[in-house]
Amino acid sequence: MVEVSEEDIRNLAARHQEFQRQAEGLKQQMNMVQASITSCDQATVTINELKTVSAEGKTAETMVPVGFGSFVYAEIKNADKVIVDLGAGFSAEETADEAVETLKRRKEQLTKILEQMSASLTKYIQGMQALEVEAEKLQQPSQA
Known part of the structure; x- marks a missing residue:
């Protein structure tokens, strides 16, 4: 019969931890990526709604943040031009249609990243389960 040392059990526990x-870190990152996907969706909906209002010849009223939780009312007169964050601190002016396409591409990239992260999370969970099974096997002979 193989003797199981406390050190073996501690090593398994440390690997499991x-x-x-x-x-847990990956789950937090996944939440941030999911929030970015949601933000892309919200921006796309808003741009499309503003395009519709603009196409009808109307102006849209909105509130613009001016800092420290304060806002001013403003009218959007030209909804066809949108400033889009390109990343790394850069932005660009695009037409509303181009902005929607940019956001669509970004969402696709983020979705792929989220899928990869999900696959990694599955591997971590499987690794933890394998360690739990191994720990149970190691403890069984000592209980006999």
Whole structure:
């Protein structure tokens, strides 16, 4: 019969905790990516709604933040031009249609990243489950 040392059990527990920490960190990152996807969706809907209002010859009224939780009312007179964040601190002016396409591409990229992260999370969970099974096997002979 193989003798199981406390050190073996501690090593398994440490590996399990490390998998758990990595999985938790990954979950937090996944939440941030999901928030970015939601933000892309919201921006797309808003741009499309503004395009519709503009096409009808109307102006849209909105509130613009001026800092410290304060807002002013403003009218959007030209909804066909949108400033889009390109990343790394750069922005560009695009037509509303171009902006929607840019946001669509960004959402697709973020969705792929989220899928990859989900696959990694699955591997961490499987790793934790394998360690749990191994720990159970190691403890069974000592209980006999």
